[in-house]
Amino acid sequence: MKFCVAIDGPAAAGKGTISRAVAAHFGFAHLDTGLLYRAVGMKGGDPTQAACTLCAEDLARPDLRSLAAGEAASRVAVLPDVRAALVAFQRDFAAREGGAVLDGRDIGTVICPGAEVKLFVTASAECRAERRWRETGEGSLAEVLEQVRARDARDMGRADAPLRPAEDAITLDTTTLSIDEAVDKALVIIRARLG
Ligand code: CDP
Numbered sequence: 001m002k003f004c005v006a007i008d009g010p011a012a013a014g015k016g017t018i019s020r021a022v023a024a025h026f027g028f029a030h031l032d033t034g035l036l037y038r039a040v041g042m043k044g045g046d047p048t049q050a051a052c053t054l055c056a057e058d059l060a061r062p063d064l065r066s067l068a069a070g071e072a073a074s075r076v077a078v079l080p081d082v083r084a085a086l087v088a089f090q091r092d093f094a095a096r097e098g099g100a101v102l103d104g105r106d107i108g109t110v111i112c113p114g115a116e117v118k119l120f121v122t123a124s125a126e127c128r129a130e131r132r133w134r135e136t137g138e139g140s141l142a143e144v145l146e147q148v149r150a151r152d153a154r155d156m157g158r159a160d161a162p163l164r165p166a167e168d169a170i171t172l173d174t175t176t177l178s179i180d181e182a183v184d185k186a187l188v189i190i191r192a193r194l195g
Helices: 015-026 033-043 047-052 067-076 080-094 107-111 125-136 141-157 179-194
Strands: 004-008 029-032 100-104 117-122 170-173
Touching: 004 015, 004 107, 015 029, 015 100, 015 117, 015 179, 029 033, 029 080, 033 047, 033 067, 033 080, 033 100, 047 067, 047 080, 067 141, 080 100, 080 107, 100 107, 107 117, 117 179, 125 141, 170 179
Parallel strands: 004 100, 004 117, 029 100, 117 170
Antiparallel strands: none
16 A cells, blocks of 8 residues: 655654654654755765765764754755755655655655645744754754744745645644644544545
8 A cells, every 4th residue: 555644844843753653653654854854964075966875874873863964954955956866765765565654845745746645744933943952952042943943944935845835735733732632633634534
């Protein structure tokens, strides 16, 4: 069975947590596509070359979750050649037997426009900054909020595959939801589609 769940949204909205929980619940494979961009950003050198030669070792770096890696990712993610180099891998992953969950920024709009379920997970910038600040333990809350806002603007403002909900995406605002509540809402939506 092929079944693709596309989960998009801005930084620290809860996409990763929801995606992992959904994948574990239904036994689907999960791909955090942000990790691909983080690895390209942290590899250094020419970003397109880095994207074309990305290997398992690059994806196993321990610093990929840092604020610096998020920043580097969003800078290389504006480059059309970098994005193009990562498309085939993501589409192959989405088409695997047994179901797949992909989270990112352009999964429902560009990578898998035919996904069976499309969720757009969001939350207020203040709430997302606080979550990211607690998670990374880096910088001050004000600095992290500034970074979140700058990253939102870059991700939404780029010409190639900007962050936006697909027309048929269901928006899940997690600002006032606990992790369990947000996951439950996602499970209900997916279960209904699985039939
Ligand atoms: O975890 P968080 O939401 O902060 O970030 P991420 O999903 O790891 O993505 C890091 C950056 O990679 C984003 O700010 C985007 O610029 C870029 N990205 C993208 O352009 N397209 C994707 N499918 C995934 C990430």
